[in-house]
Amino acid sequence: MALGALRPSPLVEQAAQHLRDQITGGHWPVGTRLPAETSLAKTLGVGRSTVREALRALAGAGLVQSRQGAGVFVIATTPAEDxxxxxxxxxxxxxxxxxxxxxxxxxxxxxxxxxxxxxxxxxxxxxxxxxxxxxxxxxxxxxxxxxxxxxxxxxxxxxxxxxxxxxxxxxxxxxxxxxxxxxxxxxxxxxxxxxxxxxxxxxxxxxxxxxxxxxxxxxxxxxxxxxxx
Incomplete structure (x- = not known):
């Protein structure tokens, strides 16, 4: 599934939802390292700061985890219940x-x-x-x-x-x-x-x-x- 460029506003929510769909849809299985922020930003058509906030939201939902010096990895395909x-x-x-x-x-x-x-x-x-x-x-x-x-x-x-x-x-x-x-x-x-x-x-x-x-x-x-x- 192609990510596709995003419409303006609210960019963080849209970016988080697109990335979430990729994870829950099985495009990025557990253990997968996500593309770098610069790559995700280019693909989604947003700035790196927007991608960073979106990834933080996914981490809060228990889907990804940042590992120092290694990148951001998928740790679950089902969001934790808030x-x-x-x-x-x-x-x-x-x-x-x-x-x-x-x-x-x-x-x-x-x-x-x-x-x-x-x-x-x-x-x-x-x-x-x-x-x-x-x-x-x-x-x-x-x-x-x-x-x-x-x-x-x-x-x-x-x-x-x-x-x-x-x-x-x-x-x-x-x-x-x-x-x-x-x-x-x-x-x-x-x-x-x-x-x-x-x-x-x-x-x-x-x-x-x-x-x-x-x-x-x-x-x-x-x-x-x-x-x-």
Whole structure:
């Protein structure tokens, strides 16, 4: 199969896809050393920097590996499943158990590390959650997740923030379904308002123990409901 010159933009994605097709299609079996960057760039009609980024993407997918002084070699013909894809396939209860681990620690750190600016953001997010109670389920869930994201951000740990960001889309879909399925908002449109207010108060007063306890109780309660579905 000929590689063929590429259309402009987005060049890196196109280059990566063309090279991926060559590998997954068997043109370059496992163990094959890929052509040099200059050769690939000429064949694809792009610059070497574009080829380099495309190869980095393939390495991230577990398809190729760079060997110092030897070149880039094919190490697999099937891409490794990425983290977002694995989350989409995971049981929501499994995801929620990890959410408990991440967010409880984040809440405790937030109580110790929060700044005045963090408190302003968290307070505004709590207000928006209350306002969203008058709207539809999707909007309410979005406001709820935004509040939790603000708490995680106040922990000032970029790894925790990134982990929560990866979980958020999966959580959103599951929570929308859960709220509607269990009709959680029929009696109280602002479901969980007291617990969330207590969480924000604990963070504001730098009470890490209470912040962790309040959030743990809330998340474990939701997890129990998930398991009952």
């Amino acid at each position: 983290w977002p894809a694995r989350l989409r396939r995971a049981a929501i209860t499994d995801v929620y158990e990890v959410r408990v681990l991440i967010e409880v620690e984040a809440a405790q750190l937030a109580a110790r590390r929060r700044t005045d600016e963090d408190l302003a953001v968290i307070g505004a997010a709590l207000d928006r959650r209350g306002e969203a109670a008058a709207g539809d389920t999707a909007g309410f869930v979005d406001a709820d997740i935004a509040l939790h994201a603000a708490v995680v951000a106040a922990a000032h740990n970029p790894v925790l923030t990134d982990l929560f960001t990866e979980f958020a889309p999966t959580l959103r879909e599951a929570l929308i379904d859960l709220v509607d399925l269990l009709d959680l908002r029929s009696g109280a449109p602002d479901h969980g308002a007291a617990g969330h207010a207590a969480l924000v108060d604990a963070i504001a007063t730098a009470d890490a123990g209470t912040a962790g306890e309040v959030l743990r109780d809330e998340l474990l309660g939701t997890l129990a409901q998930l398991r009952s579905v």
